[in-house]
Amino acid sequence: MDIGFLGQYVVNGLMLGMMYSLVAVGFTLFFGVLDIIKFSHGDVLMVGAFAGLTTFFGLEAIGIESAWIQLVTIVVVSCVLTGILGSMIGKYLVLPLKSAPALNTLLITLMAGTVLRECIRLFFPDGSNPKPFPSLLPSESYSWGNFTLRLDSLMLLIFGTLVIVAISLLINKTKLGLAIRAVAQDGETAKIMGINFTLVVIVTFAIGSGVAAIAGIMNGLYYNEINFDMGLLLGVIGFSAAIVGGLGNIYGAILGGFLFAGLQTFGAVALPFASAYKDVFAFAVIIMIMAWRPTGLIAERTSERV
Amino acid sequence: MAIDGQLEVRDIYTAYDKADVLEGISLNVVPGKITCLLGSNGAGKSTIIRSILGLTPPRAGSISFGDKDLTGLATHKIIATGIACIPEGRKLFPKLSVEENLHLGAYQETSKDVVRQRIEQVFEIFPRLHDRRLQLAGTMSGGEQAMVSIGRGLMGAPKLLLIDEPSLGLSPLFVKETFKIINKINEQGITVFLVEQNVHQTLAIAHYGYVLSKGQVVAEGESAVLAENSEVREAYFG
């Protein structure tokens, strides 16, 4: 195998890892504050991507052509709308079920995800077909032998890293983050401290969902295509990544995301004759890791939650 | 007529599932004083604290603090009226540092300077916490955890402090120390509502007391009088 091709795989793997991590962080945040699995997360991501695309159409329609303004607006509008969607799911579907068995929350969010998916498929113009996503990032690329680094990939990687750093700072260095961690460890005592429990939960849902929207837009920019069912696989992968990293721990989620992408990439390199099986390979390894460490790589006992 | 800074609990009934744990409790916590609540295990003492804090809201009756009606308020709004709690069993955030735990005690205080000052004050009372401010609370000894919990209760500079069995699980020496500290807190002007099983030492520092049994107040009075009360003697002094 040529070193240049290998480099290509690495960049691709990092990109996937970034997206998976961003999805996994959401799962881990929701589990952290409420001990629940929100299965609509992948579909919320998909709505984020479609909100971005719609914003793009809107900007084109009013004649704003600058790619940078478009990009920033798309990210901001999509994050805000998706954050609102996520907090509504938290407030109206998840919080009311707080004292019900966790299985009920799982079921209701699973159904909510299906509703979102079907709504986009049915009501977005020609929603059942893949939609081209505009390439808004510079298209230059640099080549060294067989290795081509596209500037847009590099920018997405840097942006993704910044988002991850920002979340980690938010959780670990701000007062809101302290409140989120307190609620995650002991919701009732957090209330005694004067923390508005409901508000913290809703804000956490908004943050996790906004981050998913970023993953959705990254996905669109990278593949130049989005699809009404893109959230299904991304959701399952993000969920697996969060679990394998140790649910409730954001570093675990990030580790899990990159691990899964690494496995997929390794599968594609090692099984070139059958690279279509890379997902099967990655999930199989995840299953083995789970059998080996049932509570995830960074077990909750030994690490700080959220 | 609302008395400024007085907590008034009027005829509350509180249930967890169906059966009432509290059956018509009424009591007053007089401003500037230490009021205690005695009672055996399962009498409903912690449930009274939970009712006041809105964690398990009463299904009937009312609670007010000064001129503010607390009935039905969310817990964070009740805290905002100037109430803090040192809960039963310390309830520290085990995976947060000592300092972060203290910060949470002043969560509603917006001025960073004020929070920093209060942390310094807590470190003056418990110099040991200063040395261990970055340690995770869950890895502290029982006595140190008690200090963090008391310190955290003071961080909000409350008008009224609810303390639920602070002596639980402490060595006799530290229990004595704890009562001294509670007395000192009260002397600084903080009203204290103290739930305890340690009858002697509690009545020694309290001004007024209530005795709870099976969800009802069975005796009340000035501490000195209560100590002589035959029912109390029977129940506690054997």
Ligand SMILES: Nc1ncnc2c1ncn2[C@@H]1O[C@H](COP(=O)(O)OP(=O)(O)OP(=O)(O)O)[C@@H](O)[C@H]1O
């Ligand atoms: N979360 C709960 N759910 C159901 N029942 C509860 C709950 N908490 C307390 N109880 C019940 O309410 C009654 C009173 O409990 P409470 O904790 O108020 O007693 P206590 O006087 O504080 O006792 P202790 O001195 O042991 O702390 C007990 O019978 C207890 O089993």
Ligand SMILES: [Mg+2]
């Ligand atoms: Mg109790």
